[in-house]
Amino acid sequence: MEGMYETFIGPPFWKIFKTAGYKKLESSHQIIYRIMEKHLKNVTRMHCQSPEKLIARQPFMYTLFTNEQLTDDDKVMLSMEIFLGGIDTTATTTALTLCYLAQNELVQEKARKDATTKDMSYIRACVKETLRLSPTAGANSRFLARDTKFDDYLIPKGTLLLAFSSVTSCDKKYFKNAQSYYPDRWLRANNEEFHKFASLPFGYGPRMCPGKRLAENEIAILLKKILQSYKLELEADLNVGMVYRMNRIPDRPINIKFINTNY
Numbered sequence: 001m002e003g004m005y006e007t008f009i010g011p012p013f014w015k016i017f018k019t020a021g022y023k024k025l026e027s028s029h030q031i032i033y034r035i036m037e038k039h040l041k042n043v044t045r046m047h048c049q050s051p052e053k054l055i056a057r058q059p060f061m062y063t064l065f066t067n068e069q070l071t072d073d074d075k076v077m078l079s080m081e082i083f084l085g086g087i088d089t090t091a092t093t094t095a096l097t098l099c100y101l102a103q104n105e106l107v108q109e110k111a112r113k114d115a116t117t118k119d120m121s122y123i124r125a126c127v128k129e130t131l132r133l134s135p136t137a138g139a140n141s142r143f144l145a146r147d148t149k150f151d152d153y154l155i156p157k158g159t160l161l162l163a164f165s166s167v168t169s170c171d172k173k174y175f176k177n178a179q180s181y182y183p184d185r186w187l188r189a190n191n192e193e194f195h196k197f198a199s200l201p202f203g204y205g206p207r208m209c210p211g212k213r214l215a216e217n218e219i220a221i222l223l224k225k226i227l228q229s230y231k232l233e234l235e236a237d238l239n240v241g242m243v244y245r246m247n248r249i250p251d252r253p254i255n256i257k258f259i260n261t262n263y
Ligand code: HEM
Pocket: 081, 082, 083, 085, 086, 087, 089, 090, 093, 131, 136, 137, 140, 141, 200, 201, 202, 203, 204, 205, 206, 207, 208, 209, 210, 211, 212, 214, 215, 216
């Protein structure tokens, strides 16, 4: 992320010589490419030897491999996109949820009780609330497909529009006590109403995040496991903000004490 940010934001000196940012990007890209190459070789082997095993174990990769419209390069690129799209976003959201839970003892207790339930609706609400207050995407961007009228403005086709969901999701115009970490607002029983586009951490429409369900489930399951065995406390008082590094990431290290509750 750092490498990508330093390379693509700012003057493009990397086109003339390899800047420090470019070197970081290049070396991390090579590592990721090597990992992907190894994985793709295994998938290719499985695809040739027993495609039914691939369908059962990795349906997404099966669909990708059997799409005849895609070249081999397209397949590698799409696999990398899935891989990269899912790493920082999920790690950041998990770390920040742990941080919010460590800061809010009552919320943490409620989430721990919820860890014994099947649907984990409160833990899921905690993840939604983290993504409302600290979304990993600053904005959702789209090129307009046709001339479009917004209020008194006529915006021509082809214009790049950015909808800053990270701003509306923290705005008191859209959420009561907008700055507080209050997962209960997402519970159906609470009946709190808000604009359905005010918080859009996974985007919207045909190009919205395809990993949404996977991310929500894996984060909820991980939190459940952690809460069942550990009490969370912060090492020090932390007021974590976010900085833009292509995605938004925490602006400082998050150090959490995991106190084992099984003794
Ligand atoms: C908390 C976790 C995640 C967050 C907050 C997140 C957020 C986003 C957002 C905001 C977009 C842009 C959507 C739009 O423009 O409307 C996106 C796109 C994407 N995400 Fe995620 N994502 C997460 C996890 C994942 C995971 C786990 C995967 C893969 C397994 C993934 C794969 C992708 C891909 C491939 C795209 C590009 C889709 C396209 O351009 O058509 N994401 N994500």
